[in-house]
Structure formats: structure tokens, C-alpha cells
Amino acid sequence: MSSERPKLGPDIPKVITAWVSATGRVVYLTKDRNWSEDLADAEVLTGAGATDILAWASKDQTRVADPYFMQVTPDGKVAGRETIRETIRAKGPTNHPMFGKQAGNN
Template sequence: MKLLTANRLTDGVTLWHTGTGWSEDAAHAARLDDEQADALLTDWKTRETEVVGPYLIPLTPDGNPVQREQVREFIRANGPTIGQTADALSQAHGRADIFES
């Protein structure tokens, strides 16, 4: 299982693929099987007029990023570690932190 993530071209905001489109909220990210994830990545790599730097995040069986990705993806999903906090961003989306360790 994998997630597809990228940044919006116009402002650099982190985006998560929902299976049908993009969302700023990581809680809406679709857990994709490997074949579907690879096909979406290939498609979005050629469409850099909307998003840039798309890549796949491997997931553990319980649906969280594998350990080597945990810290980076927590920060990307929940916001910077200074200034706007992860808690503030989570509250703005009405949810708990994503990818908590």
C-alpha cells in the first residue's frame, strides 16, 4: 500500500491524492495498492502544470508511513514544527494529527 503526494504548482502547498483528485488534508489521502499507485505516479509526473514533485510513500500494513518516512511525512501532513503548529493545522481541519508515532 502507498500514498501519492505532491506540491501544488502555484503556491507549494502539500497535496495528497484522494483516489479521484487532490486534497490539502492528509486525512483524505487514499491508500492505494501498488499497481494503482504506480499508474497514478506515472500519470502525474507528466502533468506538471498542476502539481510538482509527485512521489509515493510506502505504508506499513497498519496504514502508516514506513519508519524512515515517518518524521518527514508527519511534518508535511501536519505543518511546520515552528510557526503554525501541527496542532493548529489539525484543529483547522477538525481532526487529530495524521501519522502520529
Template structure:
């Protein structure tokens, strides 16, 4: 499973792709189980250079009944900022935020590795 993420150009906010638009909450993310559909969404997102910076696909794993990013970096971005539990997206709480906070996956995301290989 994959999801599409980027940073919004106007304010640097971490955003996620959902049905043709960018949303701020990871809980609202569109999940892709088909590589072709994921790559098509990524291509469409990259055609919006005045909206977001560097959109890319991230790998997800199911844990506690919800899908969360495999990479620790992406979990931090989804919770952001993590300086205090009452700040940022993590302050909203909920099942997805709890799963992100308690995840213990150790694998790295293949998305970033593929991005490096393309350059």
C-alpha cells in the same frame, strides 16, 4: 501501503492524491496496497506538470489505527507548517493529526531512495 504526494505548483502547498485529484489534507489521502495501482497513479500525476511539482510515492505504516508516513519528513509535510500547533494543517486536529504528531517510526522512505536511483 503507499500514498502519493507532491507540491502544488501555484502556491507550493503540500498535496495528496485522492481518486484522480489533489487534496490538501493527509486524512483524505488515497491508500495504495497494490504497487501497480500506485505506480499508475504516480504516472498519471506526473502527466500534470502545470498542476504539481515532483509527485512521488511515500511509504505508510499503521499506527494508532490510522495509516501515517514512515518518514519523519513526510509526517512534517502532512502537518505543515509546524512552527506552532495552532498553525497549518495540524490546527485542524483529529485522529490522523494526533497519530502524526505522536508517531515514533525511525525508518526511511524507500520512495526517495528509488527516486535517487532512477536519476
């Protein structure tokens, strides 16, 4: 059973997120088409062209797995109906503050 993410229209600011293939670490696509573990480095996308970038990211399978759009505010903060999920994903489990990026040791 796979997890299905909400569809985001072209006008909604978004970033592309995925998992590093080798480690499973959460990453975000940057403007120079690299992957960063820091959401602050992610390129905020709007407009129809974002779909092409996601298609490109989906082919970058050696580096990452399962890229998808994640809603953000125009300045790149987690937003939308998946805010809790993506905040936990970005920081780490709320019950284990000693694990995950929040502890610097994902």
C-alpha cells in the same frame, strides 16, 4: 541537489503526494484524481498498478510539482522511515506551531 525518496515495493501501502504548483502547498492524490490538502482524503495504493497512477500524476504538472510515493499504514496514516519528515510536511514545522496546516494557515 535533489532530495531522493526511498523506493517502496508494490506491497507497501502508499499514497501519492506532491506540491501545488502555484502555492507550494502539500497535497495528496485522491481516488477521483484530484488533489487534497488533507492526508485523510488520500487514496491508499498497493500493488503494481500504483506505478501507473504515479506516472499519471507526474503528467499533472499544471496542478502539481514533483509527485512521489509516500509510505502509509493500510488505513492511511504516515508510516515508514520517513515518518518524521512526512509528519512535519503534513502538519507544519515543529518549531513554529503557529504556521502550517497544524495552524490551519499553510
